[in-house]
Amino acid sequence: MSDDLLYDDLSRKIESKIDHKLTSKSKRGGLDDGFKKGKVINEVLDKPTVMTLYKMISDHIIAYVNGPVSAGKESVLFWAVDEKNNDVALKIYLISTSNFKKREQYITGDPRFLKLKKTKFYQAGTSEMYGAVLETPQKETTQFNPQSPYACAKVYSHFLVKNYREGYGLFASNGILFNHESPRRGANFVTMKIINGVKKIMEEEKQYALSKAECIGEHESILHNDNFEEERIKEPEYVLTLGNIDSKRDWGHSKDYVYGMWLMLQQEKPGDYVLATGETYTVRDFIERSFAKVGKQIVWDGEGVNEVGRDKPNGKILVKIDEKYFRPCEVELLLGDASKAETELGWKREYNLDRLIDDMMGVKMCNFGYV
Numbered sequence: 001m002s003d004d005l006l007y008d009d010l011s012r013k014i015e016s017k018i019d020h021k022l023t024s025k026s027k028r029g030g031l032d033d034g035f036k037k038g039k040v041i042n043e044v045l046d047k048p049t050v051m052t053l054y055k056m057i058s059d060h061i062i063a064y065v066n067g068p069v070s071a072g073k074e075s076v077l078f079w080a081v082d083e084k085n086n087d088v089a090l091k092i093y094l095i096s097t098s099n100f101k102k103r104e105q106y107i108t109g110d111p112r113f114l115k116l117k118k119t120k121f122y123q124a125g126t127s128e129m130y131g132a133v134l135e136t137p138q139k140e141t142t143q144f145n146p147q148s149p150y151a152c153a154k155v156y157s158h159f160l161v162k163n164y165r166e167g168y169g170l171f172a173s174n175g176i177l178f179n180h181e182s183p184r185r186g187a188n189f190v191t192m193k194i195i196n197g198v199k200k201i202m203e204e205e206k207q208y209a210l211s212k213a214e215c216i217g218e219h220e221s222i223l224h225n226d227n228f229e230e231e232r233i234k235e236p237e238y239v240l241t242l243g244n245i246d247s248k249r250d251w252g253h254s255k256d257y258v259y260g261m262w263l264m265l266q267q268e269k270p271g272d273y274v275l276a277t278g279e280t281y282t283v284r285d286f287i288e289r290s291f292a293k294v295g296k297q298i299v300w301d302g303e304g305v306n307e308v309g310r311d312k313p314n315g316k317i318l319v320k321i322d323e324k325y326f327r328p329c330e331v332e333l334l335l336g337d338a339s340k341a342e343t344e345l346g347w348k349r350e351y352n353l354d355r356l357i358d359d360m361m362g363v364k365m366c367n368f369g370y371v
Contacts, residue, residue, distance in 0.1 A: 197240030243325030253351035276336020
């Protein structure tokens, strides 16, 4: 049965109870303004209230509803019966009232309801909401200035959560997480693209060395052949290609941030919290540190889109720039201030950038003997 049909069915049953109650009161001369039928039907039997009652019936909290007992501006008291034929008082707060946020429980009188845990909601925000930053470092009170459709959608979600929290009393917290990375990061993100690029370069170099050693072992005479490598062995060709390598980011480990998210939901009251390391590095820094983990030193040559990163010992190009990877509206600087989370939640990050890169590269580079 659809929700609309359930709504209509339950509405008719309760209206019948109201008619009976109004008739009885009228005969006794006790009909008051609070129970005029039009007022009751319009304000007491709004769809959210009826669906709440139906949900309680379908969850076997109550068996049926006899009807309303009293109605006020903020709530309605219903007379219901549970499955053991015990009378139950249900106090339903009207969702449309401004004081809905003050309610603690929907129901009084049914001990089973008291066992239900209060739902807590976490919304995953992002430092991208700060966009073209108006303040550094960025904190909970910093004005948002989004620079992408993704960031605009996140700003909308942020304020929607605040609206439900402040207007309806929900436990709903916003986490404003700066760049959070881990070995599970998607391959299309710049950090994992760099890690995978280092891996591919090392794989090609390893395969080249093995092929060369194998051929030399078979035919030592070919050492005198100047065309040997071109004819028999394919030299490494892969070059890591990126966009803007000078943008700055506050990179942290997902392990630290997930712990912070958990802490938000352990609080008595909801709120908004920035999670960040308080340190910012360029994409260029991330590249250099990642290659250093496998014993390679990158030196930079050229400017702008013509800049390349070379392997210092032999000058081979390992990194290049392609403007097709530039973002339409680049976010140049992100640096978070997590003081509120540290003070109120007791949160503290454990990973710095080097430990983060170690963890991201560990699984991928262990086959090369570097970790």
